[in-house]
Amino acid sequence: MPDATRGAVRYLTTKQLRETGTEAIVTNTLHLLIHPGPEKIEKLGGLKEMMGWGGILLTDSGGFQVFSLIHSKKWKGKVHSNGATFKSPREGNVYELTPESSIDIQIKIGSDVLVCLDDCRKTDLTRYEAEESVERTIRWAQRCKDHFNNVYGGTSKTGKLLTCVVQGANYPDLRAECARALVEIGFDGYNFGGFVVDNKGKLVEDEMRAVIENVPKDTIRYAMGVGKPEDIIKAAEIGYNLFDTVLVTRNARHGTLYTSEGEIRIGNSKMSLDKNPIDPECNCECCKNYSRAYLHHMMKNREATAQTLATIHNLTYYQKLIRGLS
Numbered sequence: 001m002p003d004a005t006r007g008a009v010r011y012l013t014t015k016q017l018r019e020t021g022t023e024a025i026v027t028n029t030l031h032l033l034i035h036p037g038p039e040k041i042e043k044l045g046g047l048k049e050m051m052g053w054g055g056i057l058l059t060d061s062g063g064f065q066v067f068s069l070i071h072s073k074k075w076k077g078k079v080h081s082n083g084a085t086f087k088s089p090r091e092g093n094v095y096e097l098t099p100e101s102s103i104d105i106q107i108k109i110g111s112d113v114l115v116c117l118d119d120c121r122k123t124d125l126t127r128y129e130a131e132e133s134v135e136r137t138i139r140w141a142q143r144c145k146d147h148f149n150n151v152y153g154g155t156s157k158t159g160k161l162l163t164c165v166v167q168g169a170n171y172p173d174l175r176a177e178c179a180r181a182l183v184e185i186g187f188d189g190y191n192f193g194g195f196v197v198d199n200k201g202k203l204v205e206d207e208m209r210a211v212i213e214n215v216p217k218d219t220i221r222y223a224m225g226v227g228k229p230e231d232i233i234k235a236a237e238i239g240y241n242l243f244d245t246v247l248v249t250r251n252a253r254h255g256t257l258y259t260s261e262g263e264i265r266i267g268n269s270k271m272s273l274d275k276n277p278i279d280p281e282c283n284c285e286c287c288k289n290y291s292r293a294y295l296h297h298m299m300k301n302r303e304a305t306a307q308t309l310a311t312i313h314n315l316t317y318y319q320k321l322i323r324g325l326s
């Protein structure tokens with residue numbers, strides 16, 4: 001899933017997005033909560049209606065962003081046993097994110113796949129902190145499920161899926177314990193939460209395995225925030241089947257493009273006379289019609305079209321990679 005952070009994949013129309021082979025997108029609940037707000041989105045028929053998007057829409061709970069902004073002291077706020085209270089620096093409004101309000105917001109946005117609010121923390125947790133986060137995550141997941149069932153009628157009434165997040169930091173036994181407790185409550189998907197790479201940027205494989213070994217095979221197993229092509233391949237081998245990353249589109253905008261022969265930097269001066277397509281094995285609009293030299297020229301001149309073409313190419317590359325895994 002590419003990130004349509006604020007309800008748009010930057011530089012792409014929905015038609016262009018579809019043509020990259022993308023079937024599902026993820027949006028950022030926190031950003032949409034602050035602007036334009038879930039009530040407005042609901043009045044406009046939901047985000048899919050606004051975007052003209054016929055594919056799958058997954059929303060995050062908003063927790064990851066809120067908690068990391070609060071923990072890093074970038075935003076004023078407090079994480080407590082009931083969720084988080086925080087102040088948006090944009091308008092100064094105060095918001096409260098609880099398990100129940102997170103579900104309400106995601107329903108108003110018009111999500112197909114919802115994510116329960118979890119207690120996501122910084123890296124390098126002590127055993128005690130990790131245990132506390134697991135305990136809270138399980139309790140909040142139960143509250144999310146109860147609210148989804150009691151207020152909205154659950155999956156049978158809405159057709160929407162509810163997934164939860166498995167915490168446990170860098171303690172494989174806590175990851176396993178958290179997964180087992182969540183399976184007992186019962187969800188449509190189990191997402192690997194927290195930090196998926198260690199301080200050296202390496203995938204936390206033992207922790208990821210501990211989760212997979214304890215969740216049912218016929219569910220969504222979402223490796224949140226994975227990632228680089230080689231990490232996606234590794235996570236798929238472990239047993240994950242859903243991924244999202246900002247890398248694909250962000251790298252495209254910064255001129256790093258993926259090809260069957262490795263990454264290239266389109267801004268590099270040696271591209272200025274290269275008449276080859278980005279990737280001769282790619283069938284995207286960019287590779288079929290334009291040379292590396294033309295893209296290099298447009299990037300240097302900050303043409304928005306270059307951003308569009310680079311994003312189309314990178315997304316097409318990733319979707320092909322994903323299709324090759326199944």
Ligand SMILES: [Zn+2]
Pocket residue numbers: 278279282283284285286287288312313314316
């Ligand atoms: Zn291409």
